[in-house]
Amino acid sequence: MTTTPLDTARLLLRPLELADADQTQILFPHWEVVKHLHSRIPWPYPPDGARQFYEHVELPAMARGEHWTWTLRLKTDPDHLIGSISLMRGEHENRGFWLGLPWHGQGLMTEASDAVTDFWFDTLKFPVLRVPKAIANTASRRISQKQGMRVIATVERDYVCGMLAAEVWEITADEWDARTKRTEETVSSVLSVPDRRLRQ
Numbered sequence: 145m146t147t148t149p150l151d152t153a154r155l156l157l158r159p160l161e162l163a164d165a166d167q168t169q170i171l172f173p174h175w176e177v178v179k180h181l182h183s184r185i186p187w188p189y190p191p192d193g194a195r196q197f198y199e200h201v202e203l204p205a206m207a208r209g210e211h212w213t214w215t216l217r218l219k220t221d222p223d224h225l226i227g228s229i230s231l232m233r234g235e236h237e238n239r240g241f242w243l244g245l246p247w248h249g250q251g252l253m254t255e256a257s258d259a260v261t262d263f264w265f266d267t268l269k270f271p272v273l274r275v276p277k278a279i280a281n282t283a284s285r286r287i288s289q290k291q292g293m294r295v296i297a298t299v300e301r302d303y304v305c306g307m308l309a310a311e312v313w314e315i316t317a318d319e320w321d322a323r324t325k326r327t328e329e330t331v332s333s334v335l336s337v338p339d340r341r342l343r344q
């Protein structure tokens with residue numbers, strides 16, 4: 145299954161292309177973006193780091209059906225990418241994301257994460273999604289909490305900023321389905337409440 149375009153209320157998720165490297169090279173290499181990412185990311189970041197990574201690692205992994213990677217764009221400005229999100233086949237690390245600094249704290253990655261988690265379970269049909277994250281990475285952990293994920297292990301991991309305690313978060317397909325159904329029921333019950341202001 146190839147990476148297909150997705151969208152959310154505010155975002156377009158476009159399958160990664162090599163042409164995205166130049167914009168990535170501007171937005172990605174910033175300490176607040178990379179510090180809680182895995183130490184396999186070179187730091188200081190080389191001037192052609194994004195192109196090298198996309199050309200030799202990420203796009204080949206997508207072609208092999210091991211990774212599904214999207215760039216994120218605001219619907220109001222579709223020519224400019226603002227971040228990226230990936231799904232990865234494997235036992236321990238199935239999703240990763242980063243967002244350019246100007247767009248932090250607006251709920252955008254929560255939206256993107258929900259869309260690609262639906263893709264992981266509904267389209268790719270994997271039974272479980274696991275993501276390790278540094279305990280110090282409050283925003284990323286909060287996204288897992290809000291998605292109804294559970295901590296299944298605490299480990300030490302090597303990050304760009306050094307060794308840190310990390311948690312492995314997990315959610316199963318059944319848990320994700322139940323959460324999605326609960327959300328739909330809540331929305332439909334809220335919509336069915338008569339609006340008193342309209343009846344006055």
Ligand SMILES: CC(C)(COP(=O)(O)OP(=O)(O)OC[C@H]1O[C@@H](n2cnc3c(N)ncnc32)[C@H](O)[C@@H]1OP(=O)(O)O)[C@@H](O)C(=O)NCCC(=O)NCCS
Nearest residue numbers: 177241242243248249250251252253254277282283284286
């Ligand atoms: C992690 C990251 C993608 C979050 O993106 P984002 O769009 O800013 O996240 P959201 O706005 O959807 O926020 C998610 C939650 O974290 C909270 N949050 C956001 N930034 C925060 C911060 N700096 N400190 C504490 N909480 C924060 C938000 O309030 C929100 O919780 P709420 O809904 O209860 O209010 C972004 O911070 C980032 O790119 N970080 C660097 C890369 C990275 O660490 N990737 C993850 C590796 S595991």
